[in-house]
Amino acid sequence: MVSVLLTRSRHVNLWAYKIDKGFKYPEGEAPKTRYSHPLASIDVSVPQGRAFCSTKVIFDARFLQEAASHPRELLFHEFSLWDQHDDGTDNAGYEREEQNEQNEQKRPVPDFSAVTLSSEKTDTRPAREQWSNGHEFLLSCISMAVGVGNVWRFPFVALDNGGGAFLIPYIFVLVFIGKPLYYMEFCLGQFASYGSVKVWEISPAFRGIGYGQAISTWAVSTFYVTLMALCVFYFFASFKSVLPWSLCGVWAAEECVDSARNVTFGRNTSYVTAAEEYFVKEVLQTDPLGLQSGLGAPEWRLSLCLLFSWLLLFVVQCKGVKSSGKAAYFTALFPYVVLFIMLGRGVTLPGASKGILFFITPRWEKLLEPGVWYAAVDQAFFSLSVGFGVIIMLASYNDFRHNVYRDATIISFADTFTSLLAGFTIFAILGHLAELLGVEVQDVVKGGGTSLAFVSYPDVLARFQYVPQLFSVLFFLMLFTLGVGSAAAYNGCVITVICDQFPHVKRWLVTLGVCVVGFFVGLLYVTPQGQHILTLVNHYGGGVSIIFLMILELVAVMWVYGFSNFIRDIEFMLKRKTGLYWKICWIFFNPIFLGVVFVYSQIVAKPLTYGAYVFSSFETGMGLALAAFACLMVPIFFVVELLKARRGASSWWDAVKQTFKPSEEWCPSDPVLRQEYRIFRASETATIEGIDNPVIAKYQMQIRTRHK
DSSP states (O other): OEEEEETSEEEEEEEOOOTTTTBBOOTTOOOOOOTTTEEEEEOOOOOOTTTEEEEEEEOOOOHHHHHHHOOHHHHHHHHHHEEETTBBBBBBHHHHHHHHHSSSSOOOOOOOOOOOOOOOOOOOOOOOOOOHHHHHHHHHHHHHHHSSSIIIIIIHHHTTTTTTHHHHHHHIIIIIIIIHHHHHHHHHHHHHHHOOTGGGGGGGGGHHHEEEHHHHHHHHHHHHHHHHHHHHHHHHHSSSSSSSGGGGOOTTTTTTOOTTOOOOSSSSSOEEEHHIIIIIISOOOOTTTTTGGGGOOHHHHHHHHHHHHHHHHHHHHHHHHHHHHHHHHHHHHHHHHHHHHHHHHHSSSSHHHHHHHHHOOOOOOGOOOOHHHHHHHHHHHHHHHTTTSSSHHHTSSSOTTOOOOHHHHHHHHHHHHHHHHHHHHHHEEEHHHHHHHTTGGSSSOOOOOOHHIIIIHHHHHTOOSSSSHHHHHHHHHHHHHHHHHHHHHHHHHHHHHHHSSSSSSSSHHHHHHHHHHHHHHHHGGGGGGGHHHHHIIIIIIIHHHHHHHHHHHHHIIIIIIIHHHHHHHHHHHSSSOHHHHHHHIIIIHHHHHHHHHHHHHHHHHHHEEEEEEOHHHHHHHHHHHHHHHHHHHHHHHHHHHHHHHHHSSSHEEEEEEEHHHHHTTTOOSSSSHHHHHHHHHHHOOOOOSSOHHHHHHHHHHHHHHHOO
16 A cells, blocks of 8 residues: 655655554654665645645555656545644554554565655667567467477488487477576566667676677578578579479489489489589589688579568568567468478378388487487577577567467477478478489488478479479478578578667668678678588577576576576566576576586587588688687676776775666666565565664654553
């Protein structure tokens, strides 16, 4: 409850206290019991010699905000008039209640000293746009998580790590690593309504984590759009009367075999398929010497496809979440239609069961290889986009009370389901291809994950007896749609970081600038050495650095800011307690497991390869430089924040401590919710006895003396 006393000082004090109806207080003083604490002050005009007090106003920050804005209209309407010059009390039972309260055990006293309220506007944060509805947010997250990585990357990683054996560590990582981290980043973004950099108001010393994630996200975003360009190229090529990769053209080697020919390769043969030759020599025009030959000129057709992809991405993102949210209805749902169509066709092909059995049959010895567990962590991070800052960005446009707990569960399930669905679909096709070629399933794919999407699958499509063009169009349209959903999220993360730093710059201008720069950077990937660069960026920019930064993020939130503080914030935001499962995962299991896997994987790391090409020490050094550049943002911006804090600190040690504490901006963006949060936070801060307010302490002593 709230009591308001208007005195001759033309000052109104709002106090939170255990209500004492009818009690008369000395002139100029507010009620002061051991439960009373000042909340705010509002200046109004008051008749001299009169005091007004209300015992019926429920304490609510929205009421206080309204009272601050309209004191005359609201206060005089709600408050009843008391004669201030009367003595004693109007409540005969007051003294008895006070005596009983003195015999009770003293309660912890909340500290409301941080809570302020004024009619003056103190919030300088511009209004943040929000999703039109919760469905758009959920579909955008699904569209981001269920990306190209589920279709071409997951089957290849599973194929390379023991097929069915890989499912065990992958599902384990999703349940105990992916889902908890997903929920944690949801809560971070939604609570502060900031992107991946500004969200580190929670602990400014770690702001470099956000910048490092932005660099890695930007790197991944540029090559993601390049994959979309390849899909566009194949999409338009699919409209030809004869699929161009079904026949060996002038670009093919003598060993090339048309898809229409019924040839059994076996293990000891040098024959290659027309689809592989088409992808390597006609589309990519790959330089077999890799980066040792320097950089060649971009392929003009792929450059146009890349330009088209960036233009479409700009259209999707130019209006922020208002436009990207609408696009999510298509980008999230259409791929499932195509996947089910492809699965229905795939399981009817000869040899499909062979591929599916390889996918689901575990080879238990693989579970003892740390590399398999690292691959599971890497795939889960890449698929869910945990640690990239993308999840924080998407959640930052939510309503403060949105149920992200439910959404985290739905998205984790959708991602796992889609990976398994894509796995069954792709392995059914691979089983059929293995039977046609007379080889084992594990030998059917040559090269990296892009070979699976642009060699193996197109080869099977070319062998379809009926309308292969239709299935080809659907497949590459699906891949492109998946790419739009993921690339929009990655690109949006970078855009949000810039808009948070420069909130007065129009968003469409920032989006245009990011897309233009992204296009020119993407030209590197359509050179003859493009796939070599992509492999380096994918491994070091989207793998090594992200896992390292995610470990630091966990430590910063759970151990520096404090787990108890974080779950308190979640309770205030979602009105729900945090269970034991989340506590164990966040505090202990996640950082320890990720740390062990990361360190061991780097110890036993082998030279990076692209197909048969082995990267040189110089090329590997460039990849390591990219990862190091992202990770070095942490110490660099720690120094920056330390220098900022030193200006207002009495010593360097105080400045260091200040950088690790949450700033005043770590709170809800809405002014009303901010007041509620500060009161909620203060109510959980207990002191041993009394409060640090000498006026209240003095009056408490007077009351005790009077009643003795």
